[in-house]
Amino acid sequence: MRFERRKRAPLHTNIAPLVDVVFILLLFFMVTSHISLEPSIDINLPQSKTSQPQESNEIVLSISREGQVFIGEKKIEIEEIRSAVQERLHGSGTKPIRIKADKAVSVGILIRVVDEVRLSGASGFSIVTERM
Numbered sequence: 001m002r003f004e005r006r007k008r009a010p011l012h013t014n015i016a017p018l019v020d021v022v023f024i025l026l027l028f029f030m031v032t033s034h035i036s037l038e039p040s041i042d043i044n045l046p047q048s049k050t051s052q053p054q055e056s057n058e059i060v061l062s063i064s065r066e067g068q069v070f071i072g073e074k075k076i077e078i079e080e081i082r083s084a085v086q087e088r089l090h091g092s093g094t095k096p097i098r099i100k101a102d103k104a105v106s107v108g109i110l111i112r113v114v115d116e117v118r119l120s121g122a123s124g125f126s127i128v129t130e131r132m
Contacts, residue, residue, distance in 0.1 A: 046103040048129035059088050061117070063101040067109045078109070081116035089122060097125040 044065070061081070062070040069076055071084050089095055097117055101110050110127075117125050 044102050045130040051129045051131050058096040058098050061099045063105050065102040065104045078112050082120045085120035097122050098128050099125055100128040
């Protein structure tokens with residue numbers, strides 16, 4: 001007489017599908033995240049409840065607390081802004097321009113920078129703030 005034996009449960013768990021899922025998630029986050037190179041100028045931005053993140057293909061103008069103006073990490077004079085922006089636009093006029101001004105900067109300096117940006121022929125600009 002033959003008796004039917006009960007099948008034993010496996011003693012180990014197959015984790016191969018788990019490893020595949022983890023690698024796929026890692027790949028997904030690496031592809032979808034973007035690395036933004038911000039200039040290393042210390043600027044204390046004002047806060048705003050309605051600020052929105054901007055795209056990364058842009059020209060960044062930074063104004064330090066002392067009133068120094070930078071394009072990227074290169075220091076320039078206010079009078080040179082127009083030509084520097086025109087050079088970076090290459091006649092397209094469609095790149096967004098972000099102005100990052102320290103909240104301690106006088107409004108007069110900010111207005112002079114805005115005027116130079118407008119005179120450069122740029123289609124638009126935004127003033128960067130921090131979200132509260």
